[in-house]
Amino acid sequence: MAQDLFNGQIDPANVPLAERLRPRSLDEVVGQSHLLGPDKPLRVAFSSGRPHSLIFWGPPGIGKTTLARLMADSFDAQFISMSAVLGGVKDIRDAVVAAQAAQARGRRTILFVDEVHRFNKAQQDAFLPYVESGLFTFIGATTENPSFEVNSALLSRARVYVLMPLTQEELAQLIERALATLNGDAPDGGIKFDDASKLQLAAWADGDARRVINAVEVVSDAARGAGRTEVDAAWLETALSQNLRRFDKGGDAFYDQISALHKSVRGSNPDASLYWLCRMLDGGADPRYLARRIVRMAIEDIGLADPRALDIALTGTEVYERLGSPEGELALAEAVVYLACAAKSNAVYNAYNQAKAYAQQHGSxxxxxxxxNAPTKLMKQLGHGKAYRYAHDEPEAYAAGETYMPDGMGTPRWYHPTPRGLESKIGQKLEFLRGLDKQAREKKD
Structure with missing residues (x-):
C-alpha cells in the first residue's frame, strides 16, 4: 500500500485510475509503436544502457511523463520531475543539488521538465552546463513545436521524439484495462459498457489516453450513482458534459489545421475545405479568425482570376457578424466552398511581393x-505635371508609350496574369496595350 505523508498509507481505491493504470514496463505501454516496437528508436535507447537527453513532442495525454519515468526505472536513475508552468530558477537549482548528491552516491539522475516550452530562454539556458557535464540526463516534454519553442542550444543537445495520438484501437485497449481495474473488486460485477458506448468513448477521447481513462472512471461513478449497471451510447452522451476535440488555440494543432484548410481551398477540394472548417469550428476556433483567413485566401489564391471570390468572402464575414453562431457559420461554409471551386491565381500576390522587394531595395x-501634382503656381513653374497625357483623351483611353516608373528604372513586369478565369481576358488586354506601346516607340524612333 502506498505511503501518505500524514496518515502513513494511501488506500489504492483513492488513487486516480489514470495513475493506477500507469505502465510499469515498456511492454505495458499502449501506443507509440513507431518508437517502441522491435528495433525502433526508443526501444533501442532503453536497451542500450546509455541514457541520452531527449525531448518528447506530442499532444497531451499520450504518455510523455510515463516514458520518462520508465526510462529512469530502466537505468536505475533518480527521477526528478518539475513543471515549467509552476517551476522557476529555484527549482532548477534544487534539482542540481539533488543530482549532485545522487552523483556522489554513484547514481544517475534523470531530470524531467514537463511543458518545457513554458520556460523562457534564460531558464532553458540554465540547464545547458549540467547537460554538457553529464550531471543529469535531460528529458523535456512539450505540446509545441520544439523548433520554435526550445532554445537551439538545448535542442542541439537533445534528440527529439515525436509522439502520436492513440488510435481508436489503442484507446479501446485502454478502456478494457480501465474497466477491468474498476470492476475487479466489485462484488456485483461492476459497470458494463456496451460496444457502441466504447466506440463512442474512444472517439470522444480524440487520441488522449488520460482523457479516456478519466472518462471511464467518471462515467462509471455516475452510472453507479444513478443505479445503473450498464452504460449504453445514449446514456453515455448525457454523462459526458461536452464533446471537445483536441484544439489548442495558440499551438501547433491550431496552425496545422488552418494550414490544412488553406491548402485544401488552394487545391480546389471543397469537401476537404469544409472538413477542416468544421474541425476548427468544432474545436472552438473563433469564427471571426476563420473569416479573416478566408478573406486572405480569396486575395492570395484566387485574386483576379475570379474577383467575385473576395466579394463572397467579405459578404460571408459580414453575414457572420450579423447572425453570429451557429447560423452565420453557414455563410463561412458557403464562402469556403466557392473559393475552393473558383479559378486560382496567385499572380497579384507574387507581383505585390516582387514590387515590395523592389521598392525596398531601390530607396526613395x-x-x-x-x-x-501641381496645385500651386510655383509647382507649375517648376514643371510639375508638364507634358502629362490625360489617358481619357487618348485613343483607347490609353497613353501609349507613356512611362510611369521613376527615371532610370525601366518598365519591370511583375504581374503575369494566368490563363485562368477573368485573368485570361486581363492578359489579353495587357498584351493589346503593350502592342500600342511598341507602336508608339517605333513612331518615336
Missing part, C-alpha cells in the same frame, strides 16, 4: 516631373 526614387 523621385516621382517623374510629369506625374507630379
Amino acid at each position: 526614387a523621385p516621382v517623374p516631373i510629369h506625374l507630379r
Whole structure:
C-alpha cells in the first residue's frame, strides 16, 4: 500500500485510475509503436544502457511523463520531475543539488521538465552546463513545436521524439484495462459498457489516453450513482458534459489545421475545405479568425482570376457578424466552398511581393516631373505635371508609350496574369496595350 505523508498509507481505491493504470514496463505501454516496437528508436535507447537527453513532442495525454519515468526505472536513475508552468530558477537549482548528491552516491539522475516550452530562454539556458557535464540526463516534454519553442542550444543537445495520438484501437485497449481495474473488486460485477458506448468513448477521447481513462472512471461513478449497471451510447452522451476535440488555440494543432484548410481551398477540394472548417469550428476556433483567413485566401489564391471570390468572402464575414453562431457559420461554409471551386491565381500576390522587394531595395526614387501634382503656381513653374497625357483623351483611353516608373528604372513586369478565369481576358488586354506601346516607340524612333 502506498505511503501518505500524514496518515502513513494511501488506500489504492483513492488513487486516480489514470495513475493506477500507469505502465510499469515498456511492454505495458499502449501506443507509440513507431518508437517502441522491435528495433525502433526508443526501444533501442532503453536497451542500450546509455541514457541520452531527449525531448518528447506530442499532444497531451499520450504518455510523455510515463516514458520518462520508465526510462529512469530502466537505468536505475533518480527521477526528478518539475513543471515549467509552476517551476522557476529555484527549482532548477534544487534539482542540481539533488543530482549532485545522487552523483556522489554513484547514481544517475534523470531530470524531467514537463511543458518545457513554458520556460523562457534564460531558464532553458540554465540547464545547458549540467547537460554538457553529464550531471543529469535531460528529458523535456512539450505540446509545441520544439523548433520554435526550445532554445537551439538545448535542442542541439537533445534528440527529439515525436509522439502520436492513440488510435481508436489503442484507446479501446485502454478502456478494457480501465474497466477491468474498476470492476475487479466489485462484488456485483461492476459497470458494463456496451460496444457502441466504447466506440463512442474512444472517439470522444480524440487520441488522449488520460482523457479516456478519466472518462471511464467518471462515467462509471455516475452510472453507479444513478443505479445503473450498464452504460449504453445514449446514456453515455448525457454523462459526458461536452464533446471537445483536441484544439489548442495558440499551438501547433491550431496552425496545422488552418494550414490544412488553406491548402485544401488552394487545391480546389471543397469537401476537404469544409472538413477542416468544421474541425476548427468544432474545436472552438473563433469564427471571426476563420473569416479573416478566408478573406486572405480569396486575395492570395484566387485574386483576379475570379474577383467575385473576395466579394463572397467579405459578404460571408459580414453575414457572420450579423447572425453570429451557429447560423452565420453557414455563410463561412458557403464562402469556403466557392473559393475552393473558383479559378486560382496567385499572380497579384507574387507581383505585390516582387514590387515590395523592389521598392525596398531601390530607396526613395523621385516621382517623374510629369506625374507630379501641381496645385500651386510655383509647382507649375517648376514643371510639375508638364507634358502629362490625360489617358481619357487618348485613343483607347490609353497613353501609349507613356512611362510611369521613376527615371532610370525601366518598365519591370511583375504581374503575369494566368490563363485562368477573368485573368485570361486581363492578359489579353495587357498584351493589346503593350502592342500600342511598341507602336508608339517605333513612331518615336
